[in-house]
Amino acid sequence: MKKIILVLSVASLFIVGCSSGTSQKESDEQQETEVTKLDSLSDQIDQTKKSIEESTEELDELVNNL
Secondary structure (H helix, E strand, C coil): CHHHHHHHHHHHHHHHHHHHHHHHHHHHHHHHHHHHHHHHHHHHHHHHHHHHHHHHHHHHHHHHHC
16 A cells, blocks of 8 residues: 555656646746847837937938028
């Protein structure tokens, strides 16, 4: 009886250990995709900011020429 309980407890620990690893991998993948999306958005924001600054400088030059 004790051997059966020991085998079942070892098997349950093994199953719990394996299942938590897959959920951790899924969580890591989700975080990686979120980071990629945030990096992409950050790049777009930087490009837009640069474009706005260039347009502002061009507008200032035009106004000064008048």
